[in-house]
Amino acid sequence: MCARGGSGVNQLFDPNRLVNPIMRTGEKGDGKWKEISWEEAYNYIVQKLSVIKEKYGAKSVAFASKSGPEQTFLNQFAYAYGSPNIFDHGNTCPSGYSVALTSVFGNGSISRDFSNCKFMLNFGHNVYEGMVISYARGVTQALEKGAKLISLDPRFSVLSSKASEWIPIRPGGDTAFMMAMVHTLIFEELYDKKFVEKYTIGFEKLKESVKNYTPEAMAKEYDISAERIRELTRECAKYAPHSMVDFGHRATFSPEEIEFRRAIAIANALLGNIETKGGLYFPKSPALYNKLAGEHVAPEFKGSILPKLEIPQEPRIDLIDIKDGEFSKISKTRGIYSKVFKAILEEKPYAIKGLFITRSNPVMTVNDSNEVVEALKKLDLFISVDVYVSDTSQYADIILPESTYLERDEQFLAKNGKNPGYEVRQKAVEPIGNTKPSWQIYLELAKKMGYESAFPYTDIEDFRIKQGYNYPNEMFKLKEKGMSSYGIPLLARDKESIKKFVEKYPNSKANLDSDREFSEVLKCKTKSGKIELFDEALEKACGRGGLTYNNPKLKNEDEFYFIQGKVAVHTNGHTMNIPWLNTLMSDNAVWINQKVADKLKLKKGDKIKITSKVGSQIASVLPTIGIREDTLFAYFGFGHTSKKQDIAYNKGMSASHLLENTISPVAGNNVHTIGVKIEKV
Amino acid sequence: MKYAMIHDMEKCIGCQGCTIACRSENAIPDGYFRLKVKMDGPHGEFPNLNFNYVRHSCEMCEHTPCVTVCPTHASFMDENGIVDINANLCVGCLYCVVACPYNARYVNPKTNVPDKCNFCKHTHLKQYGEPACVAVCPTDALIFGDLDDPLSPIFSYLANKPFVTNKPHLGTKPKLFVVPNKKGGIKL
Ligand code: SF4
Ligand code: SF4
Numbered sequence: 033m034c035a036r037g038g039s040g041v042n043q044l045f046d047p048n049r050l051v052n053p054i055m056r057t058g059e060k061g062d063g064k065w066k067e068i069s070w071e072e073a074y075n076y077i078v079q080k081l082s083v084i085k086e087k088y089g090a091k092s093v094a095f096a097s098k099s100g101p102e103q104t105f106l107n108q109f110a111y112a113y114g115s116p117n118i119f120d121h122g123n124t125c126p127s128g129y130s131v132a133l134t135s136v137f138g139n140g141s142i143s144r145d146f147s148n149c150k151f152m153l154n155f156g157h158n159v160y161e162g163m164v165i166s167y168a169r170g171v172t173q174a175l176e177k178g179a180k181l182i183s184l185d186p187r188f189s190v191l192s193s194k195a196s197e198w199i200p201i202r203p204g205g206d207t208a209f210m211m212a213m214v215h216t217l218i219f220e221e222l223y224d225k226k227f228v229e230k231y232t233i234g235f236e237k238l239k240e241s242v243k244n245y246t247p248e249a250m251a252k253e254y255d256i257s258a259e260r261i262r263e264l265t266r267e268c269a270k271y272a273p274h275s276m277v278d279f280g281h282r283a284t285f286s287p288e289e290i291e292f293r294r295a296i297a298i299a300n301a302l303l304g305n306i307e308t309k310g311g312l313y314f315p316k317s318p319a320l321y322n323k324l325a326g327e328h329v330a331p332e333f334k335g336s337i338l339p340k341l342e343i344p345q346e347p348r349i350d351l352i353d354i355k356d357g358e359f360s361k362i363s364k365t366r367g368i369y370s371k372v373f374k375a376i377l378e379e380k381p382y383a384i385k386g387l388f389i390t391r392s393n394p395v396m397t398v399n400d401s402n403e404v405v406e407a408l409k410k411l412d413l414f415i416s417v418d419v420y421v422s423d424t425s426q427y428a429d430i431i432l433p434e435s436t437y438l439e440r441d442e443q444f445l446a447k448n449g450k451n452p453g454y455e456v457r458q459k460a461v462e463p464i465g466n467t468k469p470s471w472q473i474y475l476e477l478a479k480k481m482g483y484e485s486a487f488p489y490t491d492i493e494d495f496r497i498k499q500g501y502n503y504p505n506e507m508f509k510l511k512e513k514g515m516s517s518y519g520i521p522l523l524a525r526d527k528e529s530i531k532k533f534v535e536k537y538p539n540s541k542a543n544l545d546s547d548r549e550f551s552e553v554l555k556c557k558t559k560s561g562k563i564e565l566f567d568e569a570l571e572k573a574c575g576r577g578g579l580t581y582n583n584p585k586l587k588n589e590d591e592f593y594f595i596q597g598k599v600a601v602h603t604n605g606h607t608m609n610i611p612w613l614n615t616l617m618s619d620n621a622v623w624i625n626q627k628v629a630d631k632l633k634l635k636k637g638d639k640i641k642i643t644s645k646v647g648s649q650i651a652s653v654l655p656t657i658g659i660r661e662d663t664l665f666a667y668f669g670f671g672h673t674s675k676k677q678d679i680a681y682n683k684g685m686s687a688s689h690l691l692e693n694t695i696s697p698v699a700g701n702n703v704h705t706i707g708v709k710i711e712k713v
Numbered sequence: 714m715k716y717a718m719i720h721d722m723e724k725c726i727g728c729q730g731c732t733i734a735c736r737s738e739n740a741i742p743d744g745y746f747r748l749k750v751k752m753d754g755p756h757g758e759f760p761n762l763n764f765n766y767v768r769h770s771c772e773m774c775e776h777t778p779c780v781t782v783c784p785t786h787a788s789f790m791d792e793n794g795i796v797d798i799n800a801n802l803c804v805g806c807l808y809c810v811v812a813c814p815y816n817a818r819y820v821n822p823k824t825n826v827p828d829k830c831n832f833c834k835h836t837h838l839k840q841y842g843e844p845a846c847v848a849v850c851p852t853d854a855l856i857f858g859d860l861d862d863p864l865s866p867i868f869s870y871l872a873n874k875p876f877v878t879n880k881p882h883l884g885t886k887p888k889l890f891v892v893p894n895k896k897g898g899i900k901l
Contacts, residue, residue: 042737161726188764190726198761200759616732616733657757657759657762658755658762
């Protein structure tokens with residue numbers, strides 16, 4: 033468990049959290065509220081939603097949430113209402129890699145076998161601070177077994193401190209680095225020829241596209257010698273297939289995100305590490321696993337019991353619904369969130385009048401926060417489901433209080449790894465005050481709107497029973513343990529793993545191909561059914577079928593790169609007001625290279641004004657030797673603007689106020705690096 | 714039985730999971746700590762740097778200055794080697810707080826009695842056989858066991874890894890062992 037999980041109780045009893053629905057009584061953002069009943073809140077919302085639908089059409093209300101189990105209910109409600117505009121936090125966070133993986137593997141969720149890896153290249157994927165416990169464990173296990181880890185990061189992170197080598201790469205230089213690496217893999221013939229032949233298409237076209245990106249040509253872009261990249265590439269290939277290039281997580285260092293992440297996905301395919309130990313693997317769903325085993329090993333619960341509603345016919349504001357268009361690889365539940373705020377302000381391609389969000393805090397997470405705030409103030413209707421009066425919720429008309437994770441039951445969720453499994457969240461305590469979980473809020477609201485047929489369950493228990501109807505025993509066991517897993521781990525190209533699988537499930541022998549691999553697993557959901565090293569759809573849409581290097585110019589000569597990252601003791605922007613966690617870290621001092629600080633006569637704790645083309649922030653400085661001289665770094669999620677979050681209010685600086693609301697090609701991401709100037713204040 | 718703990722700095726990532734687990738388990742008043750982990754650094758020569766991840770908590774000394782100075786025997790070592798405090802006997806002289814060379818004790822503002830780590834003796838250890846911090850550590854950087862039992866995991870760990878103790882020159886013989894960073898030196 034991490035510090036954040038351990039602080040759940042602290043949040044549970046936080047006197048600052050909302051326990052009743054509240055309605056705004058003053059101007060937007062001035063902090064005047066009155067408590068109302070759920071009944072009153074629902075009536076208000078229903079009435080407003082109906083008026084907007086009548087006047088502007090259902091499409092003019094956008095719905096957004098963080099990704100997670102709540103999303104199911106919000107999205108169902110949105111479609112029932114008739115709006116195609118549903119969003120999650122993707123474009124402010126992980127959509128870069130999921131779009132890249134979708135392009136290459138036809139699937140945005142592919143897993144990394146960290147613990148068995150022998151050689152890892154990591155570009156600022158900070159598994160020890162932006163923590164997913166299983167990743168942290170995996171990397172630690174690999175290191176214990178002697179794996180080599182190369183951390184390419186402009187600043188010295190905790191991960192860098194555990195790495196075999198820290199290479200302070202130039203911000204934005206990683207795209208050029210990956211071009212050179214792919215070039216070296218291909219032209220030094222270090223790639224896995226048999227794998228490429230059997231499982232991929234588009235190799236020749238890829239080769240053609242990267243032919244000019246020699247390490248020598250690229251070296252000047254990332255401040256690492258051409259010889260060094262050749263060495264690293266050779267070493268990576270030497271350990272293949274038990275080596276990987278980590279595709280990262282919250283990313284988007286530059287507008288060339290898509291080329292960078294695709295180059296990583298492609299490099300892994302060239303290393304032939306797919307479905308091998310220490311490489312990448314596809315999550316095994318119960319259906320696939322049972323099919324391979326030739327017997328019924330795992331129960332096949334229904335993912336969602338909600339009837340599939342047709343996607344409302346209106347065009348979306350973010351253009352991802354254009355078939356084979358530039359943004360068509362972005363998931364339909366994800367969208368390009370940051371476009372909502374532009375659409376509100378500019379009323380293009382059409383006006384957005386209402387916004388309905390669940391646990392989403394765009395003022396902290398979407399670039400150019402001033403624009404976001406302006407947009408929120410312009411809305412006819414803004415409903416927020418939240419635990420606190422957050423930086424964003426403070427501009428809402430109504431805030432509906434959601435139960436925290438300790439107080440709510442959720443549906444069964446798939447937890448597929450090398451073998452299939454499920455997990456379920458169950459409440460530890462009864463909800464405090466009048467808070468409600470999402471499944472209930474949207475169910476009740478749907479009833480009021482007359483959409484009950486889209487929500488055919490009475491409560492979450494009923495929902496669960498319908499999910500696992502055919503497997504009463506398995507459901508019982510899952511609820512008892514909270515987690516379940518079936519069968520044994522399977523890597524479809526690993527000899528040892530295959531041997532064990534076949535011994536356990538003898539029927540599965542029939543499913544082996546002539547190479548004694550389960551190639552069924554590597555059937556991709558791409559158009560060709562293979563791993564696509566060249567993307568024909570993207571080629572047609574925007575000429576990005578192969579890899580192209582476009583210099584992602586991120587700053588001017590006289591500026592610093594401003595970069596950011598996550599810290600272990602906070603979850604993005606929403607735990608700063610939890611007292612225990614705030615005590616551990618309440619401010620995000622900006623890292624600056626010691627030599628530069630000396631030159632500018634800056635001491636630890638001195639205040640500086642950081643200015644970008646979008647805005648400025650006051651921050652304190654932390655001179656350190658752990659960062660490049662041309663770069664500034666801060667943890668993000670600080671600088672809260674809601675006075676209701678009293679202990680976090682105004683502490684530290686907010687990166688979102690400095691960043692520009694860019695939409696990067698193909699991936700549609702907000703870019704998280706920008707050029708800034710600083711002055712002492 | 715002789716309880717002991719290892720903090721493997723090589724594996725520790727300074728995530729404070731242990732710090733928070735300790736607060737939660739032992740109802741530590743806001744602003745005080747029985748346990749915290751300090752990230753110290755970076756040290757070294759760019760780009761060959763390292764951080765140290767230093768645990769601050771009671772070291773469970775064998776030769777305990779805190780017990781020796783206690784006039785009422787409120788501070789004592791129990792049969793399992795855990796240094797503990799009997800609040801009923803404490804007269805609040807705070808000699809122990811001053812005597813501890815590791816700064817491991819704080820005075821509880823409500824009771825005015827010194828408090829410190831006792832390996833969750835009455836709570837987590839009793840229930841689950843290990844302190845709360847050990848149970849939550851995501852990278853298994855904390856190892857807990859019995860020095861009298863050759864089968865205890867702590868035994869093989871100490872046999873296979875180089876370890877040190879803090880301020881050995883004081884002769885307190887801590888039962889908190891530290892596996893230092895391989896990278897760079899260790900500063901304690
Ligand atoms: S929980 Fe483990 S890794 Fe985290 S700070 Fe404590 S000892 Fe270190
Ligand atoms: S660390 Fe301090 S409190 Fe703990 S046993 Fe040693 S002297 Fe006593």
